[in-house]
Amino acid sequence: MLTQVLSATVVGIDAAPIHVEVDVANGLPGCHIVGLPDAGVKEGRVRIRGAIENSGFKYPLRRITVNLAPADLRKDGAAFDVPIAIGILTAAGAIPPEVHDNSIFVGELALDGRVRPVRGVLPMAAYARARAITRLFVPRENAPEAAVVGGDCAIVPVGHLGEVVEALQNQGTRFEPVAPPTFLPSTSADLADIRGQEVARRALEIAAAGGHNILFVGPPGSGKTMLARRLPGILPALSFDESLETTMVYSVAGLLAGRSLITERPFRAPHHTVSVAGLAGGGPAVRPGEISLAHNGVLFLDELLEFGRPALEALRQPLEEREIAVVRARRTVLFPADFMLVAALNPCPCGHFGNRLRTCTCSQAAIDAYRAKLSGPLLDRIDMHVEVPALNYRDLAYGEPGENTTAVRARVETARERQHQRGPRSNARLTSAELGAAAALDGDGHRILERAVTRLALSARAIERVRRLARTIADMEASTDVRAPHVAEALQYRFLDREGA
Ligand SMILES: Nc1ncnc2c1ncn2[C@@H]1O[C@H](COP(=O)(O)OP(=O)(O)OP(=O)(O)O)[C@@H](O)[C@H]1O
Ligand SMILES: [Mg+2]
Ligand SMILES: [Zn+2]
CATH class of the missing domain: 3.30.230.10 (Ribosomal Protein S5; domain 2)
Incomplete structure (x- = not known):
């Protein structure tokens, strides 16, 4: 039969x-x-x-x-x-x-x-x-x-x-009803735990407000990982649709473990030994990779320079397209991969270059080789580079606790709201044309940028990054125009450009 x-x-x-x-x-x-x-x-x-x-x-x-x-x-x-x-x-x-x-x-x-x-x-x-x-x-x-x-x-x-x-x-059997999903409040660590580091905290808020990828550069123990972990909490809460999309990825990966919906923005921190398939997706059963598990959340690459070339190369396409095509023998499978990238690295191989409290033991050649690895396509996709200096004992011991996650998130949500009024994309995602229209500079703004370009030999790409950031900073102040102070602050978050000068 x-x-x-x-x-x-x-x-x-x-x-x-x-x-x-x-x-x-x-x-x-x-x-x-x-x-x-x-x-x-x-x-x-x-x-x-x-x-x-x-x-x-x-x-x-x-x-x-x-x-x-x-x-x-x-x-x-x-x-x-x-x-x-x-x-x-x-x-x-x-x-x-x-x-x-x-x-x-x-x-x-x-x-x-x-x-x-x-x-x-x-x-x-x-x-x-x-x-x-x-x-x-x-x-x-x-x-x-x-x-x-x-x-x-x-x-x-x-x-x-x-x-x-x-x-x-027994067709008549009544099945026990399945309980509807429960939304839990965010349990991730709070921004108030971070002492000092005002510049880095401010940068993190700007990154969240405009959706900018960010790189933290600083010596061991300065708080780079702490900062990164607190980014999902200051991002706007997931919408139901975003929550559903992210949950789809976890469902397909078999990582839901009895949960119904993922209700918090994911934070994924793959180790630098991760394989290309582990990071980008693939393998015999075509599972989503870390970049898709970070969908609508944060991907944190600690010790960025330790990641292999192939892994970093694999990030380029999804960073542009917000999804990844995994090709398998018979078909191409698409996974969503719309994440914010946070990367961290030490300023030199020993970690103490530029540290007032410790002495760097690296040769100039070693530092140059280390920095050379950094240049290239991935850095081009990171809007902000921020120095996270070693914290002195006084700040750590007596520093006032900073603002908490809830307060910062409220401002981030307001800034995002302003961006949504202009169009569907966050500032980090605007096309060059859209950016040109949304971030026209006033006279002083132009003068400041021009001076910086001459002094720092900024590339056309870097100039666009600065304007993007300035747009976000203006949005945080509810300013329609992008003015000189916004440009001046944006220039502060191009640490590696300034270093090179
Ligand atoms: N700004 C800070 N405020 C409070 N505690 C801090 C701060 N910075 C560092 N710490 C303490 O130091 C520990 C290490 O910080 P964290 O792991 O974030 O440093 P890191 O910069 O990522 O270092 P590494 O380069 O070694 O990865 C934290 O767990 C925390 O206890
Ligand atoms: Mg760390
Ligand atoms: Zn060193």
């Missing part, structure tokens, strides 16, 4: 339907799975048989053929265990075929019949809703994420194969 069960898989962060066809016929007992399954799917044969038998059902000792369609879509993982098991039980006559009409099943089976969580349930739920699917059977641990977009589609959380069968046999 031939039967068909509907399941789903993820391609990028979208779900695609998979038709699981099961035929049980007379012949040599055995189970064959066709339709480009990977090893995880094939091993399912053992799990499925164990799960069926240990759930008190009879496994048909006949010739079982399973076809996963469409064949050209690569199927990874074990999420088809449940639909295959349901197909086998239906074909064997244990479940009437009509009871799973218009239902989608996903879940991995353990040998004892328990249903284990799978990746990508949120996009599957979005798909089920869009296609007016009646019921989506999901592993219990994935139910919170599915409930986020459940809509009219009933989310049926199942913990055991027996529960799936029971739910199908």
